[in-house]
Amino acid sequence: MDKIQVKNPIVEMDGDEMTRVLWAWIKEKLILPYLDIDLKYYDLGLKKRDETEDRITHEAANAIAKYGVGVKCATITPDESRMSEYDLHKQWRSPNGTIRGILDGTVFRKPIMVKNITPFVSSWTKPIVIGRHAYGDVYKAIDFKVPGAGKVEVTYTPEDGGEPVTYQIHEFKDSGVVMGMHNTDKSIRSFARACIAMALSEKINLWFGAKDTISKVYHTRWKEIFAEEVEKRKADFEAAGIDYEYYLIDNAIAQAMKYEGGMLWACRNYDGDVFSDMLASGFGSLGMMTSVLVTPDGKFEYEAAHGTVQRHYYQHLDGKTTSTNPVASIFAWTGALRKRGELDETPELMHFADTLERSVLELIEAGFVTKDLAALVTPKATEFQTSENFIEGIRRKLEENLGQQPLQAKAS
Ligand code: NAP
Ligand code: MG
Numbered sequence: 001m002d003k004i005q006v007k008n009p010i011v012e013m014d015g016d017e018m019t020r021v022l023w024a025w026i027k028e029k030l031i032l033p034y035l036d037i038d039l040k041y042y043d044l045g046l047k048k049r050d051e052t053e054d055r056i057t058h059e060a061a062n063a064i065a066k067y068g069v070g071v072k073c074a075t076i077t078p079d080e081s082r083m084s085e086y087d088l089h090k091q092w093r094s095p096n097g098t099i100r101g102i103l104d105g106t107v108f109r110k111p112i113m114v115k116n117i118t119p120f121v122s123s124w125t126k127p128i129v130i131g132r133h134a135y136g137d138v139y140k141a142i143d144f145k146v147p148g149a150g151k152v153e154v155t156y157t158p159e160d161g162g163e164p165v166t167y168q169i170h171e172f173k174d175s176g177v178v179m180g181m182h183n184t185d186k187s188i189r190s191f192a193r194a195c196i197a198m199a200l201s202e203k204i205n206l207w208f209g210a211k212d213t214i215s216k217v218y219h220t221r222w223k224e225i226f227a228e229e230v231e232k233r234k235a236d237f238e239a240a241g242i243d244y245e246y247y248l249i250d251n252a253i254a255q256a257m258k259y260e261g262g263m264l265w266a267c268r269n270y271d272g273d274v275f276s277d278m279l280a281s282g283f284g285s286l287g288m289m290t291s292v293l294v295t296p297d298g299k300f301e302y303e304a305a306h307g308t309v310q311r312h313y314y315q316h317l318d319g320k321t322t323s324t325n326p327v328a329s330i331f332a333w334t335g336a337l338r339k340r341g342e343l344d345e346t347p348e349l350m351h352f353a354d355t356l357e358r359s360v361l362e363l364i365e366a367g368f369v370t371k372d373l374a375a376l377v378t379p380k381a382t383e384f385q386t387s388e389n390f391i392e393g394i395r396r397k398l399e400e401n402l403g404q405q406p407l408q409a410k411a412s
Pocket of ligand 1: 073074075076077078096286287303304305306307308309310311312323324325326372
């Protein structure tokens, strides 16, 4: 069988530690043997970021803007201990933060579901995709203690020389606390657009929740902007056969707990912080959670939601085998490949991505799993695979599903 021709490039970003090791195996065993693909390679490993004074991260982000689709390995966000471990010139910013800053995108998390792992919430039979507005509110607030009786006010002073306006927050009779927070129409609008792009891409209903009955101006602003942006894309929603639903946030959570899933839940910053962790543990394992950055103008960058799995990497460096789960990283690849196929209108590439995913799921459903899943599957797995064995198992399944001779046999 000939390799599948991939019409346009995908931006590939390499990373750190155990996920970098898995990355190379995934590419060698599951991607390159099957695809004739132009990968625009950026090494975002910490060493390279330090050598290039982080220029490489900026270049990668610009490449995603140019080509529209990227796939990224997990990377270290350096802290104090990494400064000495890697002898860094500077404590470089998180690559994900830098890329998101350049592309102005929203991150969505999506769990990978298999039949033999039941989510803790038994009604969830389809993935719940969650998107968090990662700007403003409590995360960019000014707060302070009020020591005793006194008045707290906020004043808006227009830049154009108009009259300042003052609002009283509270007249304190005694000590207390105060917080002043903000958001911008621009940021809310680009969040709404990214959520719409993602819902259309996945062809799933879009939910948005806020508390506009109580926060009649602040929360209502999100509701208004979402409604405006959805209205602009009405024809696309109809074509995709999906709906937009606004809920009061407390109703949204009540509905989500008894719903079957299969929707995109757009969350304001704090709600997203809280609910994304609830969903992640509700669905099972970090090793089974993917993440995608979607920009308001529809560029996509796929990755695993977990980090570089540092503890396993030190074992690997010690010469020990590890049982690190490569599934979320594999699904980052399949997400990017399917999107590339969709944009290029190459159904054979989309079919390959589907087949690779199916091969992974079938293997897990047959009880062939890494250590993190061994206790989660029903029936419990009595043994678990090393990462290498697991990836080799996927390769064999993939060959079977693609209906071709094992490549090794063909080569010899
Ligand atoms: P982590 O890499 O997510 O791993 C934390 C723990 O979760 C692991 O020790 C492991 O538990 C379990 N785990 C995560 N992914 C797994 C997988 N694929 N298979 C099996 N088990 C898995 O978080 P971390 O160790 O706190 O962070 C390491 C580095 O990752 C940090 O430098 C951080 O900056 C970076 N990070 C990067 C990203 C990103 O690039 N998107 C995201 C988060 C963190 P056990 O030890 O119990 O086996
Ligand atoms: Mg959180």
